[in-house]
Amino acid sequence: MAERISEAELAVMEALWASPVPLTAQEVHDRIGDARDWSDRTVKTMLGRLLAKGVLAHEEDGRRYLYRPAVKRDAYVAGESRRLVDRLFGGRAAPLVAHLAEGEGLSPQDIAELEALLKELKA
Amino acid sequence: MAERISEAELAVMEALWASPVPLTAQEVHDRIGDARDWSDRTVKTMLGRLLAKGVLAHEEDGRRYLYRPAVKRDAYVAGESRRLVDRLFGGRAAPLVAHLAEGEGLSPQDIAELEALLKELKA
């Protein structure tokens, strides 16, 4: 498990995560349309690879497939976040936030949300 | 600029970032020794690629090279952090921290540090 999802593949996963129902390859292609200028073949390739990696599932719908995520977005995102924190910050989150802050990366809204979050964590 | 550094290459960069003086390929190999079981050839390859990417600089020391980072660790780390936050959290940091918190990823120390950090940011 825990096969890595590449950057391009992520676009496909996002389309599927965003849909409450399984999608055909066509539909995935349509929904990605804006973000990436991909041919439908490229999307098919991505779908095939993601299936092979086991992060997608498919059910047959006549002669087509309907694709659906086999891993939750939350799990993926949590894993990636942890990887980054482990690789670059010795596993500790505070320095990450500090870095984001330095680079103008934190909006006042972010700061407010973080405060609320911390309050909750301490409770 | 801003060439991407691969995971394996990062080990080499860390060795150089950790040294106050430029290092020979041999020395880099020695310092990595623990973490990765690499042949000296492999380390040379990494050094060559990092040079080509422009993230390392070298000066000649007789017949050898002394290698030294050409980008600051801080800059690299900030860039990678931003990439992650952009890709997975729509550019906002708060959800990242929330995810880390969910996965038991935040120690009490982390939380304390974050609080201190936020206090400073508001000042």
Next chain:
DNA sequence: TCATTACGATCACAACTGTAATCGAAGAGG
């Protein structure tokens, strides 16, 4: 029924990665 279309499956191909081995020149040792 026959050509066209719509699918999934398979193949293509260059760039990047991980992990080295080989080559040619410069020093070091005898």
Next chain:
DNA sequence: CCTCTTCGATTACAGTTGTGATCGTAATGA
């Protein structure tokens, strides 16, 4: 001087990624 070692440079080679094209087959429309 000649050989052995040491460097950097070049080459290797399989796996992944980004981007598609081709193939075979099943459905569809004329």
